[in-house]
Amino acid sequence: MKCPAILSTESERLIALSNHGLDDEKLIPSLEPAVQIAARMFNMPVAAVNMIGSDHVFFAASVGVGTVDMSRDVSFCAHAINEVNGMVIPDATLDDRFHDNPLVTGVANLRFYAGVPLRTPEGLALGALCVIDNKPHLDFSADDHLRLQELAKMVSDRLELRRIEVAANRTRPNFEEYAGSSNTPVVWFDETRRITAWNAAAAQSHGYTLEEGVGKPVEMLIPERHHLQFQASVAHAIATASLDQLSIPSEVRGLRKDGTEFLLGFSLFGWKEAGQMKFEAVLKDITAQRLEEMELRHQANIDPLTGLANRASFYRSVEDTLIAAKPASVLMIDLDGFKDINDTLGHIVGDTILKEVSVRIAKLVEHIGVAARIGGDEFAILLPFMTDTALVKEVAESVIQHIALPIVMDGQEVRIAASCGAALAPLQAHEALELVSNADLALFKAKSLGRGRVFLFVTALRMEADARRLYALELHRAVDEGEFLLFYQPQVNLLTGEITGAEALIRWNHPQRGILTPASFLPALEGGTLAATVGAWVLDEACAQAAYWRRNGAANLRMGVNLFGAQFRVGDLVSEVMETLDRHGLPPEALELEITENIALNHDDVVLRSLHHLREHGVGIAFDDFGTGYASLSLLKTYPLTRIKIDQSFVHGMLEHEQDASVIRATLDMAHSFHLEAIAEGIETEAQRKHLMQKKCSEGQGYLFGKPMSAIKFSAILGIKQYARAVA
Structure with missing residues (x-):
């Protein structure tokens, strides 16, 4: 675990923390709206204002978590204050600084963090505004980071108001030294409600010159309809010599000299001086801030x-x-x-x-x-x-x-x-x-x-989804324990009946459910992280089996292997295929890789580039399930195909339905025009074989010639003795 660095300005920073009254580890109610906005804006379970002490940190405001007191060494915010614009950690488990941090490995299970420093006008970082989640967020954008920085500016403004409040309750210097040059509007007034001092910021925000204020009633700064309530509050404070029992609003309407009203952030403080109550009002124009907050809320929801x-x-x-x-x-x-x-x-x-x-x-x-x-x-x-x-x-x-x-x-x-x-x-x-x-x-x-x-x-959809999730959990074990195996379906010459190839088809030898077909587990496999790993195993196992058969009598046998989309995204597929062929002593023409339209459309540029390289090396490329998608014709033109596979749905209906027969005729015409081979899937009857042969379809596969079978059974129909080594 990497501990946060201590800056050279640390002593000044700690003094500033004390000047803001942030060394007493109290929650600050005025900061609550900011963390609420942050949590909603970024849809995060936790948002907080985290103050960094000398050796510990604590939450001054938070949503989604209670009061926290932790060591500075483990704090993410303690790192964030060292960065100019803050820090974003998409996944803490992948970050060398935090992967072994107790907040990541422990019950907090922190995975995502984004934090922005909260700075004083002098640039000293008091702490950070942060959003946190127990799951990673790789989609936290640069715009999201900018919005978090804008929110942090709002929080910093409120902390500056707190500094003024804290200073007001400590030993007071004269007004000029205290607030004369401050950018925050400050007004002092006495028990008669007459202004005794104000600064240029206060005069300017209300449309007056500095000279127009002293001696005037402070009520001139608020609309007339609020005068009675204000006067009653001041009278109560004078009578009790305290503001403790007053309910003081954090926002009021202000009144400019020209009669226009605007929104004020309002803070009122009081103290005794020479037996008389003195008052301080901090009156900050927050119109722009409210508009910004409204815009941020709008952005967070629209x-x-x-x-x-x-x-x-x-x-x-x-x-x-x-x-x-x-x-x-x-x-x-x-x-x-x-x-x-x-x-x-x-x-x-x-x-x-x-x-x-x-x-x-x-x-x-x-x-x-x-x-x-x-x-x-x-x-x-x-x-x-x-x-x-x-x-x-x-x-x-x-x-x-x-x-x-x-x-x-x-x-x-x-x-x-x-x-x-x-x-x-x-x-x-x-x-x-x-x-x-x-x-x-x-x-x-x-x-x-x-x-x-x-x-x-319907409920069955949820059951199917739950089954996919269950399979997804079990797939890791299946890979580790070698539970996958390959079956092979013969591909034959329709005229001679000679076996020309085999399509390798994955099966799962599940310890409780027996042999499972791809329909039951393929969606979970393709949607998970193991598709490329399993795809590499299928390629290697199928090539090993093809090499064995070709060496033992089936010299021209072609092996068809279905590819997963993930194999194009992980590693270098071209190198993997060529190395596999070389490892098993197979010529490129002995392998035919099958792709579906979904693979081509989802990863078009990457897939196209890889397939062109494979075709240049001599590997066959077959387009599976032809005619069932939306872009098959364009793919024929752009992809380096050697064969199209006519989907079994058309083969099953071609003798009874003219539409299916028309699709097959058109497909074969296109194949011949593009100089491609064609193979029909799902042939189950002799009549279907003869019809396809008459339409000049040269090859087929289906139950008429053999169901998918183990390597041992396939070896038997080839007349080859299959040894245990090659059994999947």
């Missing part, structure tokens, strides 16, 4: 591009609704194919579309709910009191239909589709996070069904 509620504001609305025990529904909406629009037409067009979609959604729910932009191309709607499933579905479909209407830009029509998921409370959830999560699961299901679809949450 999406800047669309003007809709943002993610944090939307969650709070849902939470407030459910806490009040009101029924409600949540719709989650995602634009289909929006990335393509951004990539092809540019971000300016994309932003215009997002704004127009926002206007349409807001108009539809104007009187019945709350619309929000959650982020990117995702929107959300809260519908309080709406729990009729038919009505919720009707609203959702109306939203989808209105989004689908053409958007005219520069005389051109642009159309975009959207998918929507919906969930209801209390029928399907009792907490905000659960309700939004359920709607998100329904959205995921809607998108899996195609474009422009609506899906209402």
